[in-house]
Amino acid sequence: MARRRVLLFLKPFDVYPPRPYVGAAASSPTSAPSSLPQPRAANPKVLSYLDDRCRVHKDTIDLCQSVLQRKSLDWIAVQRNHLCQPIRDVDLVVAVGGDGTLLRASHFLDDSVPILGVNSDPTCTKEVEELSDEFDARRSTGYLCAATAGNFEQILDVTLDGSRRPLELSRISVKLNGIQLPTYALNDILVSHPCPASVSRFSFRKRNNTGENSRLINCRSSGLRVSTAAGSTAAMLSAGGFTMPLSSRELQYMIREPISPMDADKAMLHDVLKQEQHMHVVWYNQEGAVYVDGSHVVHSIQHGDSLEISSGAPTLKVVLPEHLLKMGPEW
Template identity: 65%
Template structure:
């Protein structure tokens, strides 16, 4: 039997802020480091970096002991579609898994390892000093503690990947090559500038009323992204298995009474959202700020869930999520 081929995608170490203890002695007193910097914060940052490095080393040791071929790649060096592997393992947090998703089709599953999970005792101890939360790892099925067991379950077929919806984006009829796993934000490059746009939701038979908006933009999320930014803005958590998209107009300016119920809602899998952009400049932000697409006045954007699914090995707690329901406002469709 041929060895399974694994790509190991790593969060880089340079994402952690530099600390005085990492600099040469001649630089330690640099003005970039205030003398009042709390030693507890320096210790916390040192710990985060060490835990991440230790997790990488541990996971590589585990892979070395398995009947697999594996290759490590830093996520910043990933620049072309991932091919010719059987599994992608990300070591970092949700950001590293999102990075991998931008280079994956629907044929290769991904397993996320949270390399630096939050420690409740640490958060409680330091809550009066600073925020000591670490990596959330919402979509990560493993940590260093259970990585070998989860990996064995994956390699031996005892654990199956879930199929998560992604967002497809067309601008002026041209498909944007990156699919969003969490969400997209359509807005002006400067968030303090008003965005002007209109949108409607259509399927093969019907079309909603046109909604014209002056606001700080439009956010559209998948089920996986429904517990992120859109939830903070008042959105609704969705079952992870849902194929619907959720949208919300951000900070609308004096909307008409009839349009208020239409400023937030859902796009079904068979529907598309059609957006006309009426601002001089604009940007589509895909899963944060690292993947963007510029917009100009008059551009037409089509958003839907008609994208290849992403296969992800999810944490065990998501098995209880499938029966969850959510209230969907009445639409005109």
């Protein structure tokens, strides 16, 4: 029997802020200005917190590598910033970091390779409570991550032997002027002006596969957000949206901060796109952008460009955490 092949997809360490400069003392009023950067004040607890985040993340990577080394597996590790080609010829991707790392890995995957997320630095409730009056000590949420350092080997084993099966999650397809964009969104997309203080001008309508159209909605707003079921608990929920069952193939969309909408349009400003529908958007600013799953993947758009947004993308096989599985497929 052929050995199973695993890709270990790693969050890098350079995402954590560097320590403040603590070099030579500041120049006296009579001395010449120094060319060295001046020291920045820093809370020692913040520095200790950042150091601990790096340590915990590294320890989790070391543990995952040690577990893989003991198994009868062929595996390689790659930092997420070093990957630029689709992931092929592996049986499983293990993303070590948090939801952001899992999202980045998903952009290189089709519907044939499952992914297992490992939350390498989970939030500690006690730490957050103790430091809440000084700074935000929350760590990684890991909403879609099925494993942590504490149970990685167990979750890996049941995934590889097939007793823990991944769930197929919907993704978002975007076509720009009829051309398919190469990245499918697992969480959401944001269509907006690149400057958050600028008004986004566009129109949209929903279209069925049968050719039926909704009325045209003309918008001046802060942009358009479209989310999958998996992404409905993220920015969409924070903006006032609703949580969707993870198994849903529908998309949820919301016009952000609409300016003086017509009464007849209001029901269409926050709604769902059914599986057999797509949204046709025409952009009317001189410049704009389509942000895919955050800020790392951006596609520029300009006046007159059209977008076709739908759930017609390959699904993604994700090994989900136990608490999401217990909610049932219709949650």
